[in-house]
Amino acid sequence: MGERKVAAPRCAALVGPYLSGKTSLLEALLHATDATQRRGTVKDGTTVGDSSAEARARQMSTELTVAHTTYLGDPWIFIDCPGSIELATEATGALLAADAAVVVCEPDIDKAVMLGPLFKFLDDNAIPHMLFINKMDNATVRVRDLMEALQQVSQRPLVLRQVPIRAPEAESTVTGYVDLVSERAYAYKPGQASELIAMPETAREREADERQKLLERLADFDDALLEQLLSDAMPAKEEVYAQLARDLEQDLLVPVFLGAAERDHGVRRLLKALRHEVPQPAQTAERKGIAATGEPLAQVFKTVHAAHTGKLSLARIWRGQVTEGLVLNDVRVGGVVRLVGQQQQKVPAAVQGDVVGLARMEAIATGAVLSPSGRGEPGLAWPAPPPPVYALALHAEKRADEVKLTGALARLAEEDPALSAAFREETHELVLSGQGDIHLQIAVDRLRNRYNVPVATRPPQVAFKETIRRPHSLHTRFKRQSGGHGQFADIHIDIKPLPRGSGFVFGDSIVGGVVPKQYIPAVEEGVREYLKQGPLGFPVVDLSVTLTSGQFHAVDSSDMAFKTAGRQAMVEGLPQCEPVLxxxxxxxxxxxxxxxxxxxxxxxxxxxxxxxxxxxxxxxxxxxxxxxxxxxxxxxxxxxxxxxxxxxxxxxxxxxxxxxxxxxxxxxxxxxxxxxxxx
The missing domain is CATH 3.30.70.240 (Alpha-Beta Plaits)
Structure with missing residues (x-):
């Protein structure tokens, strides 16, 4: 397997369900590539990622973590994505920016179904992906049974690349693996590269069986390989590796690796597979339909509002070079930074494949395609955020913070398009909507921790209404004398129920000018004012009110008098109409x-x-x-x-x-x- 010279940085997104161990895998990858001197742990709160107060409090990823490193001379960017289904929009952006995804899962058959939507998204977008079955050090399930369960939720064939070597005295203890392409056996060494060992006899039969399955699966996509297998010829290992790389690039199959990130098991083998098989940025750009030549081109996949540095637009560079001061989409790039977790390193330029933060691009939104001309690319269309499924009404605990709250919510929604805030006129509430209770509680914590705006929350009110079941007619007179001009209005109205969905209809059948035309709109205004809150306490709908007759006084009648009479008539009449919720x-x-x-x-x-x-x-x-x-x-x-x-x-x-x-x-x-x- 020959080494390739790599000039452009490649990007891999680490995705998978909550508790699968993605953050631990990122720590292991960074430590194995010497990007960190000490390996952090989630339990101790010392990881490169999950550094926010919200993540530390929950011991879970609550936002993306971008980390640059180098492996055998090749530059790499890993993006650790939150695993909670409620934070899936974070992962969506990272996946669309990546060359490949590493899907991390636990060796638990019952949890296999959790990967279904993720596999579907990857395949719908033709994103190459590998599967890393984590926590194999404590696995009790047979790998073949787990593969069957996982295959049920993947439209692409899963191809096992390793078989575990189990301790003779304890079947549940995995001590190493056999690589199915090289047919070499390795023993795990915590914190170190695995040690090459002689293949145990107990693994030999399983290795031969699984290797044959691997080759047969590859032959489904390569006629030359199929001919070799039919003639009982064994293909060269270099051919197998090359075919695996081609099939991965086209998202034809999913290689499956085994390991235990917390103990560094299988991490370096995963790194080697990433290095030799993940497509180059130029290949990813071609897959997305981006021309190889042209003006600089980048896409923002995440927006961050940092406390001290202001707005940062995380972007993947698809073509050309981006430097500080370059004008993209009519906005000047205020700076270019490279990230390792929360640490930022200012760099003079970003080249094709780089993932960098572009500073102070205030008018640029997540998903924006950036170029000097401002022209977009059809292959970089950004998906709409998912519809909300959970909501909370909220208000600032201090009235003085109401204005700050509006601005803070706008920034949170800019960072996370799956969040939205709107004022509901029907219930007079400010409502925050998102993907679940955890999602919204994280947002509430950010309001307090980052913007110093503590808020109180409650379930939103339901917009109940009321209507009437039977008609009623009544006569109302409003008369008031208070020295000088008085107030006088006399009206007769008919109130009738209407079919559901009709709303409110006002009319009149006045003849002979018993109520002058200029006063009729005032009656309607008084009626409408009352209908905002009927006898049951809710807005009234699906009824008609008709002004049929009345009287006026040449001096004392006025718009206000007739408006008051209209409202008074509804106060008296609507309770007689059998109101119903x-x-x-x-x-x-x-x-x-x-x-x-x-x-x-x-x-x-x-x-x-x-x-x-x-x-x-x-x-x-x-x-x-x-x-x-x-x-x-x-x-x-x-x-x-x-x-x-x-x-x-x-x-x-x-x-x-x-x-x-x-x-x-x-x-x-x-x-x-x-x-x-x-x-």
Whole structure:
């Protein structure tokens, strides 16, 4: 296997489920490449990544960590991505910027399903990826059984590159591995390169069997290799390595490696595979449809607002060279920095393949394609953020911080497009929306830690409304004498219910000028003012009010008098119309693997949902979509239970569909709660 001369930096994103050990793998990679003198641990809080207060408090990654290093003379950038499904948008950006991904998982068959959405994203975007099965030092499952489970969630064939060597006295203890291409056996040495050893007889039969499977899988994509196998000729190892590199570049298969990052097991073997098989930046640019020649081209995949350095736009350089002072998209680059965790090193220029921070590019958003001309590239289109599935109403604990809060939320949303904040007119609340409770709690912590804006949160209010069930007619007179001109208005109105969804309709049948035309809009204004909060305490909809008759006084009548009469008429009349509460009903589409469909249906029914059916999820083999009508009041923590029953991969989308009457004790409790809050 000959070495290649590498000039351009390559980038690999470390992705995988929460607790799979990505941050530990990053530490091991950096230590093995001499980028750090001491290997940090998550437990001790000494890692290069996860340095923020939010990450330390939770002992989990809460944002990307970019780290530059060098391995055997080749420059590398590793991006450690959060594993929580709620922070998946962070990983999305890193994957679109990378040459390849290292998917990290645990040797747990039950958790294999958690990789399904990640594999789907990688394959949909043709991103080359390897699988690193971590924590093999404590694995109790057989690798062949684990591979079967993992293959169920991968559309691309998984190709095992190693078989474990287990201790004779303890089958659960993995002491080394056999490389299936070189057919060499190695014993693990914690903190050091593995030691070449004679292949144990206990591993020889398994190695031969798995190597044959590897070659047969490669032959599916290479006719020359297939002919050799059919003629019982063994291909040269160099041919096998070359074919593996070609297939990885085209995302035709997924090489699978074994190891234990915390003990440095398998880390250097992974590094060698990355070095020899991961595509060059020029090849990645070609895959994305970027021309090889032209003006400098970069793309921002992450925005960071740092406390002391201001805004930093993390970008991958796809073509040319970017220097401080260069104008991209009409914005001057304020500086170019290289990152190792929180450490920043100023550099004079960034070349093709580099991942750097571009300083003080205030007008540039995440996903922006940067060039001197400002022209974009079709192959670098940025995905829309996922729809929110969880929300919290929030307000600053100190009234003086309200303005600061608005600015801080805007910066958080710029850093993380999966976050959004908006003021809901219906409930008069500022609502922060995102991908789950952890996601929003991290944002709340950042408001306090980074922007010194502590906030209080609560579940958002549901936008209940009310309507009427029967018509009513009434006569109202407003008369007040207070010296000089008085106030006088006399009206007759008809109040009638309308079909659901009609809103509010105002009309008049005045004849003979008993109420002058100039006063009729004032009556409507008074009516509308009252409808903002009806007898049950909620906005009133789906009714008509018709002004049928009335009287006026040439001196004492006025717009204000008729407006007051209109409001007074509604105060008197609407309680006589049998008011009833309306709750918003959403059409909800819940997605999950087909194995969980029955549980999802029970979940919907248990939340007062009306099941509308289920169908296969388009483009997702083995997944279903369950559709139901569900009350908005049952949606707040739906995602928590949905993920709980589907190993974290289920999700949903919801849209308003209609308003529905709510009666009985449930309605009474809502009205009582509203009345208590108004006191």
């Amino acid at each position: 309306l709750e918003p009903i959403l059409q909800v589409e819940m997605t999950a693997p087909s194995a969980y469909t029955a549980r999802v249906q029970r979940l919907a029914s248990g939340r007062r949902g009306q099941l509308l059916g289920y169908d296969a999820r388009e483009g997702w083999p083995g997944w279903d979509v369950v559709t139901a009508y569900m009350p908005a009041s049952e949606i707040h923590d739906l995602i928590v239970e949905l993920r709980s029953l589907s190993h974290g991969v289920g999700s949903y989308t919801a849209r308003f569909d209609h308003l529905q009457e709510l009666t009985g004790r449930a309605a009474d409790k809502i009205v009582e709660s509203r009345a208590a809050a108004a006191q």
